[in-house]
Amino acid sequence: MKILVCISKTPDTTAKISFTQNNTKFSSDGVQWIINPYDEWYALVRAIELKEKDPSTVLHLVTVGLADTEPIIRKALAIGGDEAIRVNADSADPFYIAAQIADVARQGGYDLIFTGKETIDYNGSSIGGMVAELMDWPYIPLAVKFELNGTVATVVRETEGGEETDEATLPLLVSCQKGVAEQRIPNMKGIMSARTKPLKVVEPVAAETLTSIVSFELPPAKAGVKLIPADNPAELIRLLHEEAKVF
Amino acid sequence: MSVLIFIDHSEGQVKKVSLEALSYGAALAGQLGVSAEGILLGTVGMDLSTLGRFGAKKIHQAAQEGLNHLDAQVYAKIIADAVTATGATVVIFPNNFSGKAVAPRVAARLKAGLVSGAVALPDTANGFVVKKTVFSGKAFAHVALNTPLKVIALNPNSYPIREGEGSGSAEVVALSVTATAPKVKVVSATQATGEVPLTEAELVVSGGRGLKGPENWGIIEDLAKALGAATACSRPVADSGWRPHHEHVGQTGIAIAPNLYIAIGISGAIQHLAGVNRSKVIVVINKDPEAPFFKAADYGIVGDAFEVVPKMTEAVKKLKG
Ligand SMILES: Cc1cc2nc3c(=O)[nH]c(=O)nc-3n(C[C@H](O)[C@H](O)[C@H](O)COP(=O)(O)OP(=O)(O)OC[C@H]3O[C@@H](n4cnc5c(N)ncnc54)[C@H](O)[C@@H]3O)c2cc1C
Numbered sequence: 001m002k003i004l005v006c007i008s009k010t011p012d013t014t015a016k017i018s019f020t021q022n023n024t025k026f027s028s029d030g031v032q033w034i035i036n037p038y039d040e041w042y043a044l045v046r047a048i049e050l051k052e053k054d055p056s057t058v059l060h061l062v063t064v065g066l067a068d069t070e071p072i073i074r075k076a077l078a079i080g081g082d083e084a085i086r087v088n089a090d091s092a093d094p095f096y097i098a099a100q101i102a103d104v105a106r107q108g109g110y111d112l113i114f115t116g117k118e119t120i121d122y123n124g125s126s127i128g129g130m131v132a133e134l135m136d137w138p139y140i141p142l143a144v145k146f147e148l149n150g151t152v153a154t155v156v157r158e159t160e161g162g163e164e165t166d167e168a169t170l171p172l173l174v175s176c177q178k179g180v181a182e183q184r185i186p187n188m189k190g191i192m193s194a195r196t197k198p199l200k201v202v203e204p205v206a207a208e209t210l211t212s213i214v215s216f217e218l219p220p221a222k223a224g225v226k227l228i229p230a231d232n233p234a235e236l237i238r239l240l241h242e243e244a245k246v247f
Numbered sequence: 248m249s250v251l252i253f254i255d256h257s258e259g260q261v262k263k264v265s266l267e268a269l270s271y272g273a274a275l276a277g278q279l280g281v282s283a284e285g286i287l288l289g290t291v292g293m294d295l296s297t298l299g300r301f302g303a304k305k306i307h308q309a310a311q312e313g314l315n316h317l318d319a320q321v322y323a324k325i326i327a328d329a330v331t332a333t334g335a336t337v338v339i340f341p342n343n344f345s346g347k348a349v350a351p352r353v354a355a356r357l358k359a360g361l362v363s364g365a366v367a368l369p370d371t372a373n374g375f376v377v378k379k380t381v382f383s384g385k386a387f388a389h390v391a392l393n394t395p396l397k398v399i400a401l402n403p404n405s406y407p408i409r410e411g412e413g414s415g416s417a418e419v420v421a422l423s424v425t426a427t428a429p430k431v432k433v434v435s436a437t438q439a440t441g442e443v444p445l446t447e448a449e450l451v452v453s454g455g456r457g458l459k460g461p462e463n464w465g466i467i468e469d470l471a472k473a474l475g476a477a478t479a480c481s482r483p484v485a486d487s488g489w490r491p492h493h494e495h496v497g498q499t500g501i502a503i504a505p506n507l508y509i510a511i512g513i514s515g516a517i518q519h520l521a522g523v524n525r526s527k528v529i530v531v532i533n534k535d536p537e538a539p540f541f542k543a544a545d546y547g548i549v550g551d552a553f554e555v556v557p558k559m560t561e562a563v564k565k566l567k568g
Contacts, residue, residue, distance in 0.1 A: 230550030
């Protein structure tokens with residue numbers, strides 16, 4: 001059994017979002033970088049749990065990024081996993097990234113691939129589906145529960161206002177969100193062993209870049225709050241009805 | 248040439264997000280001088296020709312009951328084939344659970360540039376550039392699609408439903424497909440009936456840790472019911488099991504953009520704001536005047552939720568008669 005977990009580097013959730021170079025580049029000034037929370041808390045931890053249940057499982061991590069993503073991938077290895085692969089490329093185009101991951105996946109002969117539900121920077125929710133299509137694999141997005149019995153996976157996924165229980169035989173690609181696992185804090189032993197785990201760097205395969213970011217924009221600032229006295233909630237309702245006209 | 252719009256449905260009903268996508272697609276088709284056509288896989292309990300009201304000229308339907316349940320792999324193949332067969336140059340999906348499952352597959356299959364989370368019509372004056380949310384709603388990016396074929400997934404509640412722009416009646420065309428057997432077997436599905444899905448809701452009442460415990464949610468539910476609103480909550484509330492986790496909004500929950508978001512007993516942490524700050528009007532009820540949420544609000548009351556909220560409910564009921 002071989003599992004591949006996709007890891008992405010994102011700005012910390014409290015990072016101040018601003019742009020430079022005439023609003024064409026994200027300003028990384030003073031920004032702390034973290035493992036994308038969905039990748040770390042759910043995808044990675046569930047894969048580690050599967051390995052704990054069946055120690056013969058081989059667990060690899062993959063990231064597409066330049067050398068500056070290495071601290072993130074080492075941190076992921078400190079939580080768990082046998083080795084990591086970094087595809088030495090930088091891109092914001094989902095197809096390009098998916099093509100790199102699909103190539104690593106093909107070469108590695110994996111049975112199961114996990115991604116997070118989306119990255120908290122580009123919010124594309126698209127890498128998983130694209131990799132699955134490129135490999136002609138089934139894809140179950142937005143999983144809230146994942147169980148494996150031999151080569152048959154039972155996955156509960158979120159749907160609009162409901163849930164669906166699916167069954168599929170490996171190979172399979174699943175995107176993970178809350179419910180799949182619980183966040184783990186790396187311990188000292190994990191941190192020490194992560195230093196010596198293999199981190200392979202591979203060069204990207206040729207792939208097209210189908211999209212490009214032209215510019216960024218911040219939402220307009222709010223005009224300021226209109227406060228209504230606590231003893232007059234009816235006035236608030238009147239304003240919402242007559243002034244804001246929201247109902 | 249055409250703009251092809253994916254019409255998502257469940258339990259025999261065309262979803263609201265599909266009407267938004269149709270309206271968006273029709274406007275884009277007008278902009279490009281081509282026709283807007285819908286594609287629906289499965290069967291619904293309505294006359295599809297009436298979707299012409301939203302500007303669609305044709306609706307391609309693969310009326311097989313077996314397709315009523317979405318399978319991303321099966322759907323992607325059928326849609327990609329239909330794109331080729333109809334000569335569509337742009338494909339529109341709603342960026343809901345279904346769109347997120349299928350749009351990336353279709354884009355990869357056709358090597359089409361994809362923008363997911365679109366919030367406005369493309370700028371076609373100079374290339375093809377689409378505005379989308381990034382950084383969990385904290386910013387927008389303008390993304391250029393550099394391919395002849397383009398796929399756009401439109402965020403819910405980002406484009407108004409427009410009726411009466413087209414001829415009014417769409418031609419329904421049978422789409423013949425040889426559907427492959429799905430590799431994913433659906434064992435069971437549950438659907439909260441009667442409730443508006445949070446992502447589609449126009450009005451949302453949301454509660455935080457300030458409500459002290461699940462036993463106090465009656466005041467939130469009463470206000471929501473009086474308004475006809477959906478309910479939501481902050482992350483610690485879902486984490487503590489006070490509310491189901493599908494109500495959790497924010498950076499690590501669902502991102503929503505309703506017309507009205509009422510936040511009750513929620514402090515307004517940056518990760519919470521990320522998921523709700525695209526709401527058109529934000530109301531904050533909090534007993535702490537220093538709560539950061541007030542900075543992001545349009546209207547607010549500094550006060551005790553347990554006293555203020557029941558009075559709001561009463562006022563709504565009175566207003567609605
Ligand atoms: C990586 C990361 C991701 C996160 N993602 C999310 C997310 O997606 N969504 C999310 O919500 N949070 C998220 N959080 C958590 C977030 O940082 C906050 O901790 C959380 O939003 C706080 O929830 P709260 O406002 O309900 O509770 P609190 O911060 O405890 O606020 C309770 C508020 O209630 C008020 N209050 C108390 N009593 C009353 C009363 N009687 N009447 C009126 N007001 C009262 C208080 O003044 C206070 O402002 C995330 C955190 C991290 C680190």
